[in-house]
Amino acid sequence: MSEQMKMTDPAPSWQDVLIELRKIIRATDLQSKRVVKSCGLTIPQVMVLRAIKQLGDVTVKRISDAVSLSQATVTTIMNRLEERQLVERIRSNTDRRIVNARLTVSGDQVLETVPPLLHEAFIHRFESLESLQQQHIFSSLQQVAGMMDAESLDAAPLLDIAAPTRERTDK
Amino acid sequence: MSEQMKMTDPAPSWQDVLIELRKIIRATDLQSKRVVKSCGLTIPQVMVLRAIKQLGDVTVKRISDAVSLSQATVTTIMNRLEERQLVERIRSNTDRRIVNARLTVSGDQVLETVPPLLHEAFIHRFESLESLQQQHIFSSLQQVAGMMDAESLDAAPLLDIAAPTRERTDK
DNA sequence: TAATAATAGTTTGAGTTCTAAATATTAGAA
DNA sequence: TTCTAATATTTAGAACTCAAACTATTATTA
Numbered sequence: 008m009s010e011q012m013k014m015t016d017p018a019p020s021w022q023d024v025l026i027e028l029r030k031i032i033r034a035t036d037l038q039s040k041r042v043v044k045s046c047g048l049t050i051p052q053v054m055v056l057r058a059i060k061q062l063g064d065v066t067v068k069r070i071s072d073a074v075s076l077s078q079a080t081v082t083t084i085m086n087r088l089e090e091r092q093l094v095e096r097i098r099s100n101t102d103r104r105i106v107n108a109r110l111t112v113s114g115d116q117v118l119e120t121v122p123p124l125l126h127e128a129f130i131h132r133f134e135s136l137e138s139l140q141q142q143h144i145f146s147s148l149q150q151v152a153g154m155m156d157a158e159s160l161d162a163a164p165l166l167d168i169a170a171p172t173r174e175r176t177d178k
Numbered sequence: 179m180s181e182q183m184k185m186t187d188p189a190p191s192w193q194d195v196l197i198e199l200r201k202i203i204r205a206t207d208l209q210s211k212r213v214v215k216s217c218g219l220t221i222p223q224v225m226v227l228r229a230i231k232q233l234g235d236v237t238v239k240r241i242s243d244a245v246s247l248s249q250a251t252v253t254t255i256m257n258r259l260e261e262r263q264l265v266e267r268i269r270s271n272t273d274r275r276i277v278n279a280r281l282t283v284s285g286d287q288v289l290e291t292v293p294p295l296l297h298e299a300f301i302h303r304f305e306s307l308e309s310l311q312q313q314h315i316f317s318s319l320q321q322v323a324g325m326m327d328a329e330s331l332d333a334a335p336l337l338d339i340a341a342p343t344r345e346r347t348d349k
Numbered sequence: 350t351a352a353t354a355a356t357a358g359t360t361t362g363a364g365t366t367c368t369a370a371a372t373a374t375t376a377g378a379a
Numbered sequence: 380t381t382c383t384a385a386t387a388t389t390t391a392g393a394a395c396t397c398a399a400a401c402t403a404t405t406a407t408t409a
Contacts, residue, residue, distance in 0.1 A: 021304055021305070029245065033246050033397095036397070038326070039365090040396095040397060051366090066387075075201050076365090078388070079366080102374075102375070103375085104373065104388070105386090105387060125196060143314065143318060144318045148195065156205060204367095207365095210395090211366095239358085248398080249359090250359075250397065251395070251396050253358065255394090273357085276357060276404095277359095
């Protein structure tokens with residue numbers, strides 16, 4: 008760990024940050040295409056399926072919170088999943104506004120066949136890093152996500168976000 | 179500000195990483211909508227415009243390299259920009275396969291009015307971090323982008339794995 | 350010269366993603 | 380009861396995004 012890096016590394020501008028974010032977004036997209044080829048589902052579709060499996064019968068709203076997508080997006084994804092009969096929609100009896108999502112048997116089976124959502128090489132690389140290093144990276148991602156978060160952006164201009172905020176209301 | 183990483187933080191799994199990436203992608207998307215409202219252009223459109231301004235008359239291919247988007251995507255973005263007469267397409271005389279993009283006067287003007295592509299609060303936060311901290315974050319993003327990069331994934335240098343070789347019975 | 354390959358861009362088709370508007374339902378108040 | 384507000388979800392509309400197929404053009408070769 009050298010601290011000599013400074014002269015070759017001037018403080019990065021947010022422009023540089025933007026470029027790296029673009030690369031990450033693109034790579035994620037490309038991986039999604041790979042996953043589609045391998046199992047017929049996109050990454051968001053898998054994430055929704057997994058959320059349903061994990062949470063049991065859930066509303067669209069809870070799913071959208073869990074996977075960080077808007078309600079509308081979850082609905083369109085659900086439409087496709089329902090077409091393929093991987094999930095069912097079940098209206099609540101007590102409150103008929105509510106729609107609960109439930110995995111079908113084949114939905115559950117399909118989940119078994121899904122490859123990792125990040126390239127295996129990525130996972131391998133990531134997991135072969137030292138734990139401390141992993142935490143650094145993860146914490147940086149959390150910080151970036153936190154700094155970009157719309158709600159906190161409106162709410163707290165000068166929040167101390169240096170510390171990854173856990174313990175929110177999450178589930 | 180050193181003690182916040184409690185030891186209740188076990189090594190993060192790649193699943194956790196994926197969630198953070200989602201948040202970042204979503205936040206970027208939301209910011210794009212904000213930018214649209216403010217200046218009528220999306221972030222990718224601005225990025226293409228800037229690349230053209232920066233590089234002078236450029237081919238679609240060079241733009242797509244510069245902004246990390248596929249050629250096809252750049253084409254569709256160019257279509258919209260051309261409709262609004264922010265860019266022109268100019269076929270090369272020497273090689274008529276080649277199309278050069280050029281900013282129009284109004285394209286150049288519009289660029290002046292574009293707000294920052296990351297939320298100002300984000301920029302402010304990021305820039306108020308210590309330089310070392312900025313570098314940490316930036317370098318983490320670079321690492322993630324690098325680990326995810328498709329080409330390097332194929333090359334996969336540090337793979338001496340007992341990788342689960344999945345057998346492919348079909349397709 | 351004609352056939353073939355290589356290159357540059359565009360179109361097509363499928364999917365994701367958002368906001369805003371629309372729909373349906375429930376709960377509370379006049 | 381009926382009106383209104385709040386809640387849960389869906390639809391409509393617009394962009395982005397990619398791979399793959401397609402068009403047009405240039406270069407190479409027989």
